[in-house]
Amino acid sequence: MEQRITETLKILTEADKEACETVKVTEDELSINKKKLFIESYGCQMNFSDSEIVASVMRGAGFATTSSVQDADLIFLNTCAIRDNAEQKVRNRLVHLNALKKKKPGLMIGVLGCMAERLKARLLEEEKMVDIVTGPDAYRDLPRLVEEAGTGQKAVNVYLSREETYADIAPIRLNSNGITAFISIMRGCDNMCSFCVVPYTRGRERSRDNVSIVKEAQGLFADGYREVTLLGQNVDSYKYRASETTEPVTFAQLLAEVAAIHPDLRVRFSTSHPKDITDEVLYTMKKYDNICKYIHLPAQSGSSRILELMNRTYDREWYIQKIDRIRAILGEDCGISHDMITGFCTETEEDHQDTLSLMEYARYDYGYMFAYSERPGTPAARKLTDDVPHEIKMRRLNEVIATQQRLSLERNQRMVGKIHKVLVEGVSKRSEEHFHGRNDQNKVVIFPRENYQMGDYVHVLVTECTAATLIGHTVEEVVVA
Ligand code: SAH
Ligand code: SF4
Ligand code: F3S
Numbered sequence: 001m002e003q004r005i006t007e008t009l010k011i012l013t014e015a016d017k018e019a020c021e022t023v024k025v026t027e028d029e030l031s032i033n034k035k036k037l038f039i040e041s042y043g044c045q046m047n048f049s050d051s052e053i054v055a056s057v058m059r060g061a062g063f064a065t066t067s068s069v070q071d072a073d074l075i076f077l078n079t080c081a082i083r084d085n086a087e088q089k090v091r092n093r094l095v096h097l098n099a100l101k102k103k104k105p106g107l108m109i110g111v112l113g114c115m116a117e118r119l120k121a122r123l124l125e126e127e128k129m130v131d132i133v134t135g136p137d138a139y140r141d142l143p144r145l146v147e148e149a150g151t152g153q154k155a156v157n158v159y160l161s162r163e164e165t166y167a168d169i170a171p172i173r174l175n176s177n178g179i180t181a182f183i184s185i186m187r188g189c190d191n192m193c194s195f196c197v198v199p200y201t202r203g204r205e206r207s208r209d210n211v212s213i214v215k216e217a218q219g220l221f222a223d224g225y226r227e228v229t230l231l232g233q234n235v236d237s238y239k240y241r242a243s244e245t246t247e248p249v250t251f252a253q254l255l256a257e258v259a260a261i262h263p264d265l266r267v268r269f270s271t272s273h274p275k276d277i278t279d280e281v282l283y284t285m286k287k288y289d290n291i292c293k294y295i296h297l298p299a300q301s302g303s304s305r306i307l308e309l310m311n312r313t314y315d316r317e318w319y320i321q322k323i324d325r326i327r328a329i330l331g332e333d334c335g336i337s338h339d340m341i342t343g344f345c346t347e348t349e350e351d352h353q354d355t356l357s358l359m360e361y362a363r364y365d366y367g368y369m370f371a372y373s374e375r376p377g378t379p380a381a382r383k384l385t386d387d388v389p390h391e392i393k394m395r396r397l398n399e400v401i402a403t404q405q406r407l408s409l410e411r412n413q414r415m416v417g418k419i420h421k422v423l424v425e426g427v428s429k430r431s432e433e434h435f436h437g438r439n440d441q442n443k444v445v446i447f448p449r450e451n452y453q454m455g456d457y458v459h460v461l462v463t464e465c466t467a468a469t470l471i472g473h474t475v476e477e478v479v480v481a
Contacts, residue, residue, distance in 0.1 A: 023041070023042055024051070024175050025069075026039045026051075026065035026174055027067050027174060028067050030064075034063060035064070035073040035074065036063065036066040036071050037055070038067075038075045039054060039077075042079050042086060042113070043082065044082075045229075047114070049182050049183075050112075050139065052172055054112065056169050056170060056171055056172045057140060057143065058142060061143035074107075074110070075107065077097075077110070077111050079112065079116060080114050081114040081117075081118045081197050081375070082198070083370065084375075085373070094127050094130065108131045108146065109129055110130070110133070111123055111134075114136065116134055117201040118197060118200060120135075120156065121133065121156050124154050132146065132156075134157050136187070136201065137164045139166070162204050162206060165186070168212070178455070179226050179454055182228070182231050183220075183228050183229070183231060184208065185231060186232035186237075188205040188206055189234060190204060190205040190237075193311055194378060195378060197375040198233060205234070207238050207239055210254050210257060214257050214261065217258050217265065218261055221261055226264060227266040227268065227423055228258065228266070229267075229269060230254070230258065230267070230269040231270060234271065234276060236272050236277045236278065236281060237276050252280040255285070255291060259291050263289065263290050264290070264457070266290050268292045270296045271296050272297050273298075274297055274318065275313050275314045279325060283329060285329075286329055286330055293333065293440050294334065294335035294440065294441050295334065295336050296338075297323075298340075299339070300312055300344075301354070301355055302359070303352075303354035309384065316354065320361060320362075337368070341371070341372050342371055342372065342396035343372045343388035343392060343396055344388070345384035345388070346385075347372075352399070355396075365407075365411045369401055370397070371397045374386040415439075415462050416462050417462065417463075419459050419462075419475060420440070420443075420460050422445045424458060427449070435448075435449050444468065444469050445460050445471075445472065447473050450474060458474045460473065
């Protein structure tokens with residue numbers, strides 16, 4: 001039996017990952033006589049969370065969500081601009097939707113999110129079938145924009161706010177398993193990494209009221225959810241001040257407040273920035289069993305020279321010292337993942353070797369790896385030359401991916417023979433008789449369903465693994481790895 005499972009659990013190809021990670025669509029909402037809204041979301045988790053805000057705003061305007069693009073009266077594409085291929089995907093999709101629009105007069109198409117913000121009204125000139133363009137801070141205005149577009153005018157709002165956090169809007173959970181949810185704790189980004197478009201598409205950094213965050217997490221727990229992930233581009237710089245005279249709440253304090261809701265509510269967070277993650281955060285993680293021992297700590301490069309050109313504001317030594325602190329405070333088992341870019345401007349073979357050796361040093365569990373894609377208007381596009389040939393970027397990317405595959409396998413092999421506490425998240429995609437869940441370190445674990453339910457915590461003895469998955473069976477044991 002176990003042999004069979006291993007065979008069916010092949011590691012996802014990069015194309016698989018792209019397909020399942022970057023597009024999410026709305027589900028059918030029961031409704032009579034309501035206009036139907038189809039949202040397709042691209043990019044990062046922040047965008048998927050924003051779509052839940054959009055669905056909530058549009059429900060107030062009399063729309064119900066649908067999973068069928070054919071049934072929709074209104075289509076929103078919530079877009080990403082992080083790399084050129086993210087935008088190309090949206091442009092190809094618009095060509096398809098144009099054909100649909102020709103068959104169905106009255107159908108309206110809105111482009112939301114980061115690509116809308118980057119291109120603004122230019123998008124309407126370039127993509128004639130688009131009726132509405134809305135940036136990430138203007139979603140409260142969507143009902144008015146839809147109404148305006150309904151009169152035949154094009155409608156645009158790309159205003160970026162210094163205050164908007166949508167704190168008072170209850171998100172409608174989309175694509176939800178009812179067990180794990182994401183909570184947006186801040187918006188925007190004030191770091192000016194030279195390659196990155198996010199500061200231009202999402203505006204200035206601002207933190208959401210901690211009381212509203214804790215309330216949302218409490219509500220989720222009461223509804224049966226058992227895991228929340230606190231989201232922001234740079235969660236370690238979270239800082240909320242209720243008034244001029246009160247002390248600001250830090251990220252470590254917020255983490256502790258959310259963890260204190262209930263020991264059965266798991267708490268995760270993403271993304272940490274190496275320049276800002278503090279010992280206070282690491283000690284808070286250590287103190288609470290329900291704060292998962294997993295840190296996503298993007299490096300972007302292992303070369304100090306490249307990190308400086310990227311304006312990451314730390315160097316290789318600083319990053320290594322952060323890895324050392326994590327291992328010293330949280331132990332060798334703490335999961336660590338990274339983002340890495342290959343072929344940034346002027347990157348030499350030696351710089352690339354520095355990236356590979358940093359990966360070996362950090363012993364990463366997982367990684368998100370990309371070839372550099374120049375984004376118009378960013379500091380790198382203005383001041384540096386995108387001079388590493390495409391083939392070399394790709395060759396280096398493949399080497400980085402191969403290194404990560406090996407490290408992931410090695411890290412997973414350490415987990416074999418140990419018992420892990422796993423939150424049951426759903427039926428395994430590859431086998432009806434198996435559940436999947438994740439352990440503390442964010443590793444996917446597959447095991448036979450028996451009589452367990454989604455949302456249960458189970459103890460799984462891991463007996464084998466691939467680079468992507470741990471495989472095992474449940475045990476009564478309460479001692480946890
Ligand atoms: N806020 C997070 C990352 C957000 S974007 C952080 O600071 O780490 C997600 C990842 O996309 C980045 O970490 C980076 O690795 C990658 N990325 C961003 N801009 C890119 C570009 N122009 N080309 C290739 N990859 C890029
Ligand atoms: Fe982009 Fe840097 Fe901000 Fe991350 S921290 S979103 S990479 S500018
Ligand atoms: Fe996210 Fe893409 Fe925008 S990664 S913040 S949706 S540019």
